[in-house]
Amino acid sequence: MGAYLFKRLVSLIPILFGISVLVFTILHLVPGDPASIMLGTNATEESIAALRKSMGLDEPLITQYLTWVGGLLQGDFGVSVHSGEEILPQIIKRFGITLQLTVFAVVIGWLVAIPFGIISAIRAHSKTDIAVRVATLLGISVPNFAIGTLLLLVTSLYFNWFPPIDVVSFWENPLEAFKVFVLPAATMGIVVAAGVMRMTRSAFLETMDKDFIRTARAKGNSKWTVVMGHAFRNSSIPIVTIAGMQIGYLLGGSVIVEQLFSIPGLGQYVLEAIYQRDYPVVQGGVLFVALVFVLVNLLIDLIYTWIDPRIKY
Amino acid sequence: MTAMLQISDLRTSFLQAKEKLTVIEGVSLTVEPGETVGVVGESGCGKSVTSLSVMQLLGRNVQLEGSIRFQGKELLSLTDKQMEAIRGNQIAMIFQEPMTSLNPLHTIGKQIGEPLRRHLGLNRQQAKERTIQLLKEVGIPRAEEIINDYPHQLSGGMRQRVMIAMAMACTPKLLIADEPTTALDVTIQAQILELMKKVRDEHGTSILLITHDLGVVAEMCHRVIVMYAGQIVEEADVKQLFDEPKHPYTRGLLGSMPSLNTNQERLDAIPGAVPLLQEMPAGCRFAPRCPEAMEICRNKNPELLTISDTQKCRCWLYGEEEAQ
Numbered sequence: 001m002g003a004y005l006f007k008r009l010v011s012l013i014p015i016l017f018g019i020s021v022l023v024f025t026i027l028h029l030v031p032g033d034p035a036s037i038m039l040g041t042n043a044t045e046e047s048i049a050a051l052r053k054s055m056g057l058d059e060p061l062i063t064q065y066l067t068w069v070g071g072l073l074q075g076d077f078g079v080s081v082h083s084g085e086e087i088l089p090q091i092i093k094r095f096g097i098t099l100q101l102t103v104f105a106v107v108i109g110w111l112v113a114i115p116f117g118i119i120s121a122i123r124a125h126s127k128t129d130i131a132v133r134v135a136t137l138l139g140i141s142v143p144n145f146a147i148g149t150l151l152l153l154v155t156s157l158y159f160n161w162f163p164p165i166d167v168v169s170f171w172e173n174p175l176e177a178f179k180v181f182v183l184p185a186a187t188m189g190i191v192v193a194a195g196v197m198r199m200t201r202s203a204f205l206e207t208m209d210k211d212f213i214r215t216a217r218a219k220g221n222s223k224w225t226v227v228m229g230h231a232f233r234n235s236s237i238p239i240v241t242i243a244g245m246q247i248g249y250l251l252g253g254s255v256i257v258e259q260l261f262s263i264p265g266l267g268q269y270v271l272e273a274i275y276q277r278d279y280p281v282v283q284g285g286v287l288f289v290a291l292v293f294v295l296v297n298l299l300i301d302l303i304y305t306w307i308d309p310r311i312k313y
Numbered sequence: 314m315t316a317m318l319q320i321s322d323l324r325t326s327f328l329q330a331k332e333k334l335t336v337i338e339g340v341s342l343t344v345e346p347g348e349t350v351g352v353v354g355e356s357g358c359g360k361s362v363t364s365l366s367v368m369q370l371l372g373r374n375v376q377l378e379g380s381i382r383f384q385g386k387e388l389l390s391l392t393d394k395q396m397e398a399i400r401g402n403q404i405a406m407i408f409q410e411p412m413t414s415l416n417p418l419h420t421i422g423k424q425i426g427e428p429l430r431r432h433l434g435l436n437r438q439q440a441k442e443r444t445i446q447l448l449k450e451v452g453i454p455r456a457e458e459i460i461n462d463y464p465h466q467l468s469g470g471m472r473q474r475v476m477i478a479m480a481m482a483c484t485p486k487l488l489i490a491d492e493p494t495t496a497l498d499v500t501i502q503a504q505i506l507e508l509m510k511k512v513r514d515e516h517g518t519s520i521l522l523i524t525h526d527l528g529v530v531a532e533m534c535h536r537v538i539v540m541y542a543g544q545i546v547e548e549a550d551v552k553q554l555f556d557e558p559k560h561p562y563t564r565g566l567l568g569s570m571p572s573l574n575t576n577q578e579r580l581d582a583i584p585g586a587v588p589l590l591q592e593m594p595a596g597c598r599f600a601p602r603c604p605e606a607m608e609i610c611r612n613k614n615p616e617l618l619t620i621s622d623t624q625k626c627r628c629w630l631y632g633e634e635e636a637q
Contacts, residue, residue, distance in 0.1 A: 210413065211408060211410055211413040211414040212413060212414055212415055212416040212417070214370055214408070214414070215406075215408060215414045215415065215416070215476075215479075216416065216427075217370055217400070218368055218370060218400055218401060218405070218406040218408075219400065219401035219405075219427055219428045219431070219479070220397045220398060220399065220400035220401035220402055220428060220431060220432060221397070221401075221427065221431065222394075222397055223393075225431075230416055230419075233418050234416070234417070234418055307418070308417070308418060309417075309418065309463045309465075310417060310463070310465050
């Protein structure tokens with residue numbers, strides 16, 4: 001296990017290196033640079049050139065890349081060319097918000113998806129199953145922004161309720177934070193639920209057909225024990241897999257939902273930086289998201305060994 | 314004396330979207346206390362479905378008609394909860410594939426302990442002690458360590474011993490064994506049969522043994538029921554069946570068994586295959602494959618005729634008076 005973990009962590013190096021090259025190259029291929037965007041359309045050639053020089057943007061690309069990576073290796077993400085703020089503390093702060101939103105969304109999603117997915121599987125082809133599957137299809141096919149807007153409209157028009165503007169964390173004020181996050185989390189939760197529900201249904205359908213389920217019933221277990229005690233854990237690997245991937249994506253910041261609900265999360269941070277061609281912020285942000293994604297996947301792989309004793313690394 | 318198990322005129326049907334497929338047609342059989350009854354036949358003749366009907370483990374789209382009495386109590390009129398209290402407790406079952414029939418994610422100890430805790434109300438510690446004792450009874454060495462192992466860490470024979478320990482946990486009155494040795498190596502098969510005999514003799518358990526292996530029947534059973542295409546075609550004491558098989562199908566089965574005593578060049582296989590449910594012959598279901606088929610066989614299905622006190626057979630060869 002220790003050796004496996006070491007190997008996986010070492011394999012992070014080429015992954016992160018590749019991503020850093022990719023994001024750096026793509027970003028510098030995009031027309032427009034921070035200097036010209038900061039100075040606006042009326043700026044003179046000379047002032048732009050001067051600003052570029054002071055930002056180090058006149059250096060050859062390879063030098064710029066090496067400077068950036070050199071900083072990263074020392075734990076220095078650099079400063080935003082736009083605001084002059086240190087990037088890493090900002091990323092961590094924004095990530096904290098996105099993390100809370102993600103956890104909330106995932107809790108909502110799973111609470112709906114897993115019970116309904118199970119019912120849908122053990123009552124396959126019944127009316128309940130059909131209703132659940134239609135709902136799943138809707139959840140998958142209706143886009144995020146439509147669901148979010150709809151939720152906002154319904155709560156504001158019919159219940160005269162608006163989420164608070166100021167974002168507070170669950171640590172400071174749980175009730176207020178609940179109000180802030182409930183709508184965006186529900187929006188994301190619906191999408192999470194749809195994916196997890198599908199997977200739960202198909203995984204349970206497969207497991208319930210297995211011989212050991214028949215054995216469990218032959219032992220006189222109640223339906224509840226058969227489903228929760230025997231089928232659940234045996235169905236959980238694909239569910240955990242899809243859930244892990246969803247968490248990975250959501251932790252990267254759900255750009256649309258954060259934008260829609262004005263949540264200053266990681267997605268919004270990077271999106272604004274892209275508009276401003278704030279190179280170090282975009283690069284640092286993307287690299288951080290990639291790191292989180294890979295780590296979440298590693299965690300999922302470790303959870304497998306806990307679920308299934310046959311999986312050994 | 315009430316029979317341990319008395320199945321009368323059982324009809325098991327699978328309800329499809331448009332049609333009803335009757336897999337078991339009018340099966341009646343009795344297992345007396347302490348008796349081992351074998352059910353033999355080719356694959357697809359309804360042996361397993363019969364045994365799963367008794368346990369009511371066939372799922373939701375199945376219709377059971379007729380009567381299944383266990384110690385005089387009608388099982389088909391029980392509620393799900395009442396049936397759960399009998400399964401694994403008074404009637405237990407052993408399956409063919411010990412690998413897939415054990416939950417891969419639960420330890421051996423947990424799986425054997427489950428019926429003990431559920432039916433006998435033992436606590437964790439008591440269940441553990443009893444489990445170790447059961448594992449020792451079925452000949453598993455290092456039982457104290459094995460209880461913490463998972464099925465994949467055991468060999469096939471060991472797993473089947475675990476299945477037997479699990480089935481015997483609550484000392485059931487009736488044990489249904491569905492091809493218990495089919496998936497095992499020949500040397501292991503003999504050990505498992507010995508073990509089943511030992512368990513049977515120690516506890517006086519009745520056994521309904523489903524198998525396609527006539528060697529297993531000869532080894533284990535007192536009485537044999539031969540099934541073909543969802544019906545019983547012959548029933549006899551085990552010696553009678555081997556000495557004077559009546560039904561052409563039974564003779565075919567015996568003829569397809571290799572023997573050391575006779576100098577056979579090749580085995581006599583029964584030509585053809587079991588008919589599909591949708592294409593059951595109008596007359597005797599075996600007629601299309603029967604070497605002795607007559608005119609009547611193709612038109613009319615014979616009844617199960619009583620040949621003697623201990624032998625019954627479903628064949629026109631023994632009902633000529635009626636046939637003519």
